[in-house]
Amino acid sequence: MQGLGAFATTRIVAGTRLIEYAGERLTPAEADARYPDVEGERHHTFLFAIDDDVVIDAAVNGNDARFINHSCDPNCDAIVEDQRIWIETIRDVEPGEELAYDYAYVLQERHTPAAKRRYPCSCGAATCRGTILAKKRR
Numbered sequence: 001m002q003g004l005g006a007f008a009t010t011r012i013v014a015g016t017r018l019i020e021y022a023g024e025r026l027t028p029a030e031a032d033a034r035y036p037d038v039e040g041e042r043h044h045t046f047l048f049a050i051d052d053d054v055v056i057d058a059a060v061n062g063n064d065a066r067f068i069n070h071s072c073d074p075n076c077d078a079i080v081e082d083q084r085i086w087i088e089t090i091r092d093v094e095p096g097e098e099l100a101y102d103y104a105y106v107l108q109e110r111h112t113p114a115a116k117r118r119y120p121c122s123c124g125a126a127t128c129r130g131t132i133l134a135k136k137r138r
């Protein structure tokens, strides 16, 4: 896993709201201008798209939520509620376990093998799909 990671210090039951994914609110165009997607380069920002209109940039005024890594077999999920993002546990978490949720990024472009390589995953889960991009139907 890349970055710092966030770990449980105590037992947390499923369905616990842990933290808000805080940060500056941008339009998608502002986010693209701030973090241009460079061909062949590994992607690493703290962006989280709420919907088609709002992107949260946790690199600005963000909190510890930005250190939670992606997993293809996660113990947390990101819940969007009233235009805010909350990280919640989806199963019981033991002390010392790393917290993670499925980033499930969606690009405007097709999720080609090249695109997936720009957004790699090596979470180590048996079900790892090799990318933090969401599955696209077509």
Ligand SMILES: [Zn+2]
Pocket: 071, 072, 073, 121, 122, 123, 124, 125, 127, 128, 129, 130, 131
């Ligand atoms: Zn994975």
